[in-house]
Amino acid sequence: xxxxQSKQYDRPLPINIINLPVVTHNPISWIWCLGSYVKxxxxxxxxVVDIQYCxxxxxxxxxxxxxxVWNSGFIGKGxxxxxxxxxxxxxxxxxxxxPLFDESGRLLLTNEETVQIRREERKKFKLKREELExxxxxxxxxxDMTSLQKxxxxxxxxxxxxxxxxxxxxxxxxxxxxxxxxxxxxxTRADSxxxxxxxxxxxxxxxxxxxxxxLFLSFCFGSKVNDFDLFQLFQLCMNxxxxxxxxxxxxxxxxxxxxxHGWCVKSGTKFGSDFLLYRRGPPFQHAEFAVLVQPDYKPxxxxxxxxxxxxAISRVVGGVNKTxxxxxxxxxTKDAFQQALTMFSESPTxxxxxxxxxxxxxxxxIYRRWLPSRNRA
Amino acid sequence: xxxxxxxxxxxxxxHFWTHVNILDDFVIQGYPKESLTxxxxxxxxxxxxxxxxxxxxxxxxxxxxxxxxxxxLGVRPKRIVIGVVTDDGSVVYYFAHEGxxxxxxx
Numbered sequence: 001x002x003x004x005q006s007k008q009y010d011r012p013l014p015i016n017i018i019n020l021p022v023v024t025h026n027p028i029s030w031i032w033c034l035g036s037y038v039k040x041x042x043x044x045x046x047x048v049v050d051i052q053y054c055x056x057x058x059x060x061x062x063x064x065x066x067x068x069v070w071n072s073g074f075i076g077k078g079x080x081x082x083x084x085x086x087x088x089x090x091x092x093x094x095x096x097x098x099p100l101f102d103e104s105g106r107l108l109l110t111n112e113e114t115v116q117i118r119r120e121e122r123k124k125f126k127l128k129r130e131e132l133e134x135x136x137x138x139x140x141x142x143x144d145m146t147s148l149q150k151x152x153x154x155x156x157x158x159x160x161x162x163x164x165x166x167x168x169x170x171x172x173x174x175x176x177x178x179x180x181x182x183x184x185x186x187x188t189r190a191d192s193x194x195x196x197x198x199x200x201x202x203x204x205x206x207x208x209x210x211x212x213x214x215l216f217l218s219f220c221f222g223s224k225v226n227d228f229d230l231f232q233l234f235q236l237c238m239n240x241x242x243x244x245x246x247x248x249x250x251x252x253x254x255x256x257x258x259x260x261h262g263w264c265v266k267s268g269t270k271f272g273s274d275f276l277l278y279r280r281g282p283p284f285q286h287a288e289f290a291v292l293v294q295p296d297y298k299p300x301x302x303x304x305x306x307x308x309x310x311x312a313i314s315r316v317v318g319g320v321n322k323t324x325x326x327x328x329x330x331x332x333t334k335d336a337f338q339q340a341l342t343m344f345s346e347s348p349t350x351x352x353x354x355x356x357x358x359x360x361x362x363x364x365x366i367y368r369r370w371l372p373s374r375n376r377a
Numbered sequence: 378x379x380x381x382x383x384x385x386x387x388x389x390x391x392h393f394w395t396h397v398n399i400l401d402d403f404v405i406q407g408y409p410k411e412s413l414t415x416x417x418x419x420x421x422x423x424x425x426x427x428x429x430x431x432x433x434x435x436x437x438x439x440x441x442x443x444x445x446x447x448x449x450l451g452v453r454p455k456r457i458v459i460g461v462v463t464d465d466g467s468v469v470y471y472f473a474h475e476g477x478x479x480x481x482x483x
Contacts, residue, residue, distance in 0.1 A: 055378050057466070079383075079466040080391045087390070190389040190397070204390055208466030267465035269430065 009281060012262065014072035014221050016044050051214055051225040053236070058209040058225065063088060066207040074264050074281040075217065076207040083266070083282045086110040087205040095191060097199060100174065107171050111283070117173060118166075125162045132158065210267060211237040211248060212255040219350055231348035244337040245295060250329045253360045254293045257327075265291075271320060272313045289325045290317040296330045314367055324367040332359035381405065384427040384460040387468045400424075401449055404442065404457075413458075413472075415481050425458045425470070434459070439473050 018040045023033050047068050052059045060069050060076060066085045069075050078085025090110055092098040102108055109117075132155040139148035165173075194201040209217070215237050217223040218230060225233050238246050251274060258265045264278040268290050276287035292313065310326070317324045331337070340356040378386075381399050388394040388407055397407035405425040412419050426442050428434055439457075447453040456474045463469065 057378070077465045077467060080387070091390075188393070188395050190395070204386065210465045267463060267467070269463045269465070269467065269469060 008071055009074075009283065011072040012264075012280075014047075014049075014069070014075075014217065014223075016047055018044065049217075049223055051209060051217065051223055053214075053226050053228070058211065058214040060207040060209065063203065066205075069207055069209075069217075073259075074266070074278070074283075075213050076209045077267070078205050079208050080205045081110075082112055082115075084111065085205050085207050086112065088201075088203045091194070091201060095194075095201065097201070107174070109170060114170060117170060121165060121173065125158070125165070128158055129155065212252045215252060216256060216259060219353055222350075229348040230350065230353055231345050234344070234353065242341055244331050244334050245297075247295075249357075249360070250293050250295055250331075253329050253357065253362060254291060254327050256357070257362045258291070271322070272316050273324070276322070277325070286320075287322055290322045291325045291327050294326050294328045296328055310367065311369075314369055318369060325364050326367050327362060327364045330361040330363070380427040380429060380462055383462050384425060384468055387460070388425065391468075394423075401445070404446060405460075422454075423458055424454050425460045427460045427462060430461050430463045440475075442473075443475060 018037060020033055021029070021036055023029050046064075049060060049065045049068050052061070060066055063085070066076070066078065070078075070084055074083070076085075077083055078087055080087035081090075089098070089108075090112060093100060093108075093113075100108060132151055135151045136148060136155070139145075139151060194204070196202060214223075214225055215233060218225055218233055228236065235242065237252070238248050254275065255265050258275070258277055264281040266276045266278065266282065266287070268274050268276045271290050273290040274293045275291040277289040277291060278287045279285060290313075292310065310324075314324045332340075336359055337356070340352070340359060344352040344356050346352075381402070385397055385399060385405055388405065389397050393410040394407040395410070397405060400406050403426070405427065406422055407425070408420060409423060412421060413423065424442075424446055439459075442457055443453060446457070453475075456472050456478075459471045459473055461469045461471065
């Protein structure tokens with residue numbers, strides 16, 4: 001991880017601090033300090049992000065605002081990227097509008113591009129290996145032992161070479177195999193529709209927030225969503241069914257719980273779970289835990305996880321080296337919930353929402369597959 | 378943006394499918410950049426049915442999709458792709474075949 005990237009992601013939450021220089025008896029330092037304050041104050045004003053809600057989606061648009069949200073705690077997902085919104089950068093390079101290297105010759109690759117190059121290499125390797133395996137099988141059936149040994153040796157060399165290749169710097173791989181930017185790439189119909197003029201293309205990407213993320217930003221950091229007050233936003237997220245066991249509130253409790261303990265919480269759909277927990281964030285390492293939210297009794301509007309489902313999800317999660325967490329949310333009584341809800345609707349402040357959420361309680365368990373023959377130690 | 382638009386944008390600008398069109402306002406057709414499975418030709422037309430993750434798709438719903446494509450084009454596709462839109466903006470894709478198929482070597 002480069003210094004620049006560490007600096008880019010140095011805020012785990014969207015909190016901005018004004019850093020003032022040291023003030024001494026020298027009056028020049030007072031002016032310096034005042035200047036610095038004003039400059040940073042203006043920067044802070046530019047970092048206030050508004051969220052738009054339309055067609056059932058919470059959106060942040062414009063690359064400045066998208067980065068502001070994503071860089072401060074990895075909140076949201078670029079709809080045309082794996083996570084960080086990099087579609088515009090990637091597309092400009094793909095269409096030959098931007099170079100692959102910066103002025104000092106450093107490679108400017110996004111996560112998606114790196115993955116793509118490594119996958120292409122892997123595919124080439126697999127094809128070659130398959131060819132050799134077919135030859136092996138052929139010689140096995142014909143009984144041509146000398147040829148078989150030759151092919152087996154070639155296969156071993158191929159596998160060794162591939163190990164070397166995996167360690168090879170991307171820079172070298174690209175120089176050898178891929179056309180460097182500046183080339184006019186062939187354009188599809190969808191590509192040509194992107195151009196505004198010769199050097200500019202439309203930015204189709206926006207950052208999409210999960211409902212839990214939108215409420216989190218609004219509740220804890222005062223972000224505006226359209227012109228909703230906090231209660232209206234809450235109602236919207238709850239899909240207008242304000243029940244104690246609404247699946248949104250259970251999800252939100254779990255999201256907020258891990259967020260407040262310093263974890264980076266992202267959607268777990270790809271692994272059949274509700275959330276993924278990263279120690280710091282997706283650019284730094286893989287997620288360590290997959291979370292399944294469990295109600296303390298079966299709610300009316302959420303599908304239940306029977307043991308068979310949990311076991312299936314555990315195998316999926318185990319296959320990608322993550323630990324499965326079952327997070328139980330204990331609900332308050334209906335009366336206590338109603339009372340806090342009424343207070344919240346009368347005064348839609350973060351304080352009243354906090355009173356409502358504090359009625360819930362969270363317990364977590366690690367679920368691990370256990371084999372009597374292999375787990376004796 | 379409707380579910381159809383979300384999935385169409387994803388196919389065109391994230392997975393680089395070509396000749397992507399919405400068919401009769403319910404399913405998307407197009408050609409993938411590379412064939413989706415080993416044993417299919419590069420120029421296989423694929424059909425993608427967009428669905429939201431909260432939606433329940435029954436067996437008869439899926440059969441209905443095959444029937445409707447069959448009625449529209451007069452050809453019954455061997456398989457369809459279901460594009461599931463999740464609430465964080467990612468689209469995940471699953472195949473649906475009619476009946477059993479031989480698993481391909483990974």
